[in-house]
Amino acid sequence: MTVVLITLGAMIGAPLRYLTDRAVQTRHDSVFPWGTFTVNLAGCLLLGGISGAALSTPWMMLVGTGFCGALTTYSTFSYETVRLAEQRTYLYAALNIVTSLVAGLGATLLAYTAVHALTA
Amino acid sequence: MTGELTTSGRAERGEPVDSDIDLHEPAHRTELARSHGAILVVIALGGALGALARYGLARLWPTPPGGFPWATFLTNVLGCFLIGVLMVLVTELWSAHPLVRPFLGVGVLGGFTTFSTYANDIRALLTPGTIVTAFVYFGLTLLCALSATLIAVRFTRWAHAATRRPGRGRA
Numbered sequence: 290m291t292v293v294l295i296t297l298g299a300m301i302g303a304p305l306r307y308l309t310d311r312a313v314q315t316r317h318d319s320v321f322p323w324g325t326f327t328v329n330l331a332g333c334l335l336l337g338g339i340s341g342a343a344l345s346t347p348w349m350m351l352v353g354t355g356f357c358g359a360l361t362t363y364s365t366f367s368y369e370t371v372r373l374a375e376q377r378t379y380l381y382a383a384l385n386i387v388t389s390l391v392a393g394l395g396a397t398l399l400a401y402t403a404v405h406a407l408t409a
Numbered sequence: 410m411t412g413e414l415t416t417s418g419r420a421e422r423g424e425p426v427d428s429d430i431d432l433h434e435p436a437h438r439t440e441l442a443r444s445h446g447a448i449l450v451v452i453a454l455g456g457a458l459g460a461l462a463r464y465g466l467a468r469l470w471p472t473p474p475g476g477f478p479w480a481t482f483l484t485n486v487l488g489c490f491l492i493g494v495l496m497v498l499v500t501e502l503w504s505a506h507p508l509v510r511p512f513l514g515v516g517v518l519g520g521f522t523t524f525s526t527y528a529n530d531i532r533a534l535l536t537p538g539t540i541v542t543a544f545v546y547f548g549l550t551l552l553c554a555l556s557a558t559l560i561a562v563r564f565t566r567w568a569h570a571a572t573r574r575p576g577r578g579r580a
Contacts (some may be wrong), residue, residue, distance in 0.1 A: 295457075303452050304453050304456070307449070308449075329525070332523075335525070353526075354460065354526075359459070360525070363488060363522035363523060363550075364492040364518045364558075365519060393527075394528050397525070398532055398535075
């Protein structure tokens, strides 16, 4: 059952990352990887929220491990940062690291704290 | 140094860094329109495989409460190494089938690695007793992930060049 839930969540999360990345990159003509930033931020917000709500294990598998796990990505974040550095746009590479981590951690903490307070 | 990025035109033109597609090239832009369904299907399948592999690793190597999340750490660093190898292969050295990059890069590796669990693990470790673990996990993942990608990219280019010049490969 767990395998089915993770599969379902990931089969929605991964294509949604692709579509979001394309939609965002089409609208922002910038070397900054806004698409990956957007999906990682959204996934952190959602996972922080459902952790704060302390959902049951099946929901955590479907939404947390499956959907949020497949929606967010560390490999593309890392690859895009390395590419920015190889293109000698070191400022963008550094900005990508700092903004992704600050926004991702901030969103997780904010969502967790807010939902935890509301459901406690 | 000059030849380092010449095989990848996108890099030279300073265009958006998008591992999936180059939206400035009309042929790439129409990729989704032409094979909309196929690309989304292979990404969904790859994403499921990647996520299940991540879950399997987490089951094999469970993190005790307050402990260092080794499974997620290993998942992210390994995925970052593999995307470096894959992207050099499919964008610089091979002309791979159009579905290879979406399946392996966007699907499998994107579904395997996770940014949300990484952030949520750090959040859970931000307690007085485990704050050091939180900071070590935070910094070590970032350092090892970026290093893994960089090493993979350089190594793959080097290995390709070395095999293309068998007589001088050891030089």
